[in-house]
Amino acid sequence: MSMLESYLAGDWRAGTGKGVAVADAVTGETVTRVSGEGLDLAAAVAYARRTGLAELGELTFPQRAAALKAAALALQERRQELYDLSARAGATRRDAAVDVDGGIGTALVYVGLARKGLPDHTLIVEDDPVPLGKGGTFAGRHVLTTPRGLSLQINAYNFPVWGMLEKLAPAFLAGLPTIVKPATPTAYIAAHAVRIIADLLPPGALQLVAGGVPGLLDLLGGQDHIGFTGSADTAARLRSDPAVTRRSARFNAEADSLNCSVLGPDAVPGEPEFDLFADALVTEMTVKAGQKCTAIRRAFVPANLLDAVGEAVEARLARVVVGAPGADGVTMGALVGLAQREDVRAAVARLARAGSVIYGDPDKVEVVGADAERGAFVSPLLLRADDPARPEPHEVEAFGPVSTLMPYRDAAEVNELIARGEGSLAGSVVSYDPGFVRRVVLGAAAHHGRLLVLDRDSAAESTGHGTPMPQLVHGGPGRAGGGQEEGGLRAVHAHLQRTAIQGSLATLDSIIN
Ligand code: NAP
Numbered sequence: 001m002s003m004l005e006s007y008l009a010g011d012w013r014a015g016t017g018k019g020v021a022v023a024d025a026v027t028g029e030t031v032t033r034v035s036g037e038g039l040d041l042a043a044a045v046a047y048a049r050r051t052g053l054a055e056l057g058e059l060t061f062p063q064r065a066a067a068l069k070a071a072a073l074a075l076q077e078r079r080q081e082l083y084d085l086s087a088r089a090g091a092t093r094r095d096a097a098v099d100v101d102g103g104i105g106t107a108l109v110y111v112g113l114a115r116k117g118l119p120d121h122t123l124i125v126e127d128d129p130v131p132l133g134k135g136g137t138f139a140g141r142h143v144l145t146t147p148r149g150l151s152l153q154i155n156a157y158n159f160p161v162w163g164m165l166e167k168l169a170p171a172f173l174a175g176l177p178t179i180v181k182p183a184t185p186t187a188y189i190a191a192h193a194v195r196i197i198a199d200l201l202p203p204g205a206l207q208l209v210a211g212g213v214p215g216l217l218d219l220l221g222g223q224d225h226i227g228f229t230g231s232a233d234t235a236a237r238l239r240s241d242p243a244v245t246r247r248s249a250r251f252n253a254e255a256d257s258l259n260c261s262v263l264g265p266d267a268v269p270g271e272p273e274f275d276l277f278a279d280a281l282v283t284e285m286t287v288k289a290g291q292k293c294t295a296i297r298r299a300f301v302p303a304n305l306l307d308a309v310g311e312a313v314e315a316r317l318a319r320v321v322v323g324a325p326g327a328d329g330v331t332m333g334a335l336v337g338l339a340q341r342e343d344v345r346a347a348v349a350r351l352a353r354a355g356s357v358i359y360g361d362p363d364k365v366e367v368v369g370a371d372a373e374r375g376a377f378v379s380p381l382l383l384r385a386d387d388p389a390r391p392e393p394h395e396v397e398a399f400g401p402v403s404t405l406m407p408y409r410d411a412a413e414v415n416e417l418i419a420r421g422e423g424s425l426a427g428s429v430v431s432y433d434p435g436f437v438r439r440v441v442l443g444a445a446a447h448h449g450r451l452l453v454l455d456r457d458s459a460a461e462s463t464g465h466g467t468p469m470p471q472l473v474h475g476g477p478g479r480a481g482g483g484q485e486e487g488g489l490r491a492v493h494a495h496l497q498r499t500a501i502q503g504s505l506a507t508l509d510s511i512i513n
Contacts, residue, residue: 025090036211052177052204061118090334149223157183174495253481264431290401327369347398355385415443423478449476
């Protein structure tokens, strides 16, 4: 089986050694091997800093937006190839659309925002002159310029295309060359996307390393940016690297989180919000087989509705068909691999100490179009924990189609329970009672990067609990990594250096024009 090639210094080249075999999530066959051994990462860093930075520096913001648009349109044109590869990672057509179309859409939103909101220039002046002296001859202004470094983007396995594009777009617009390090299990999908767009971007603007990156952080410092998405453990390891702690490379982390959804006491069976809550929970459990950083792990419902909600969700889960992507009637695909299935089973065993599994069997699932054991299939698993004070549901992330129902008494209690997740990417409140919504949103805001209020008025247009929008921030405090990505042009600004420049008005004028 051939080795997956990396795209470094303008060439595709394979690592040496045996590498790691990446298996097809559905059949277990080897798709490719991945090795970073023998790759000259120092040359890649030098190429980014010399060639990439210079090439991007020649382009104004609108010119960069035009190049990004061409890349996004090329991906759109060839997205079927990415869907086909995604199926090998267990993704159904719906899952692949979230990753591939979601990524393309995100890049295009950045293109639009850049065209409207960034100047025809290579720097941004943030404010009008701030007078600093009584005579009016001395003033200051804030200017954003491109750092003389690169953006290293380390991505999680679950969104090989979206994860890459949502980081690449703002870095590229900011004029920073990118080195992407995709996660090994789905690196072949990210690499294919890079093959499609590499020639449409300026030389050095985008490189990709498949495999490990030992020593790479030793080459980074204060002009560089590291964008990480993945587990809290890896985030902690990278955050404590001297590149960050001593040399102050900018570091942004998006880590795992125990996101919640809250059903309001008003949303009894028969009210539209009751069904919206159950539908959203099942969607979040089953899209990408629950391998979504924003998926609902903790579902809080009024104590008197616990049985009714359990039944409603079970009835919906019973309609889920697990199997090979593309096979007849399949609505949920596989986990990315057998090791991930073992992780999910182990996490569910820990979660079950707090209650019981009320839907699904962690060890058994009926599968359409594939072998249930060779493929990384698992049933959707709904747990119920009658004592929400137990630690497990607030601490254990099962990164699969798994969620735990828990009761609460009132808004004050649910806010305390929400806080026990210690920081989340996304939360939702499903209720038509403005007083309850206000209490929960204001109580939960400090613990979240994004909060969705879902009700009958907005449901038809709502983008849903689990979908980060490029116009809005994505990231969360505490356990969720403490970082923020996206948020429209904020993400571009975050890649730039803000410098206060002081001088006479004429001097300031001559510098910025
Ligand atoms: P992971 O094991 O932490 O890996 C994430 C990335 O870090 C991979 O590219 C991995 O490469 C790389 N990596 C690991 N050790 C490294 C090191 N010492 N130096 C440099 N890179 C290193 O996470 P994962 O299993 O891919 O993803 C699942 C987790 O990500 C879940 O916990 C999920 O909640 C979280 N997640 C969060 C978000 C978010 O936006 N907050 C989004 C998606 C997923 P290899 O694969 O080659 O080891």
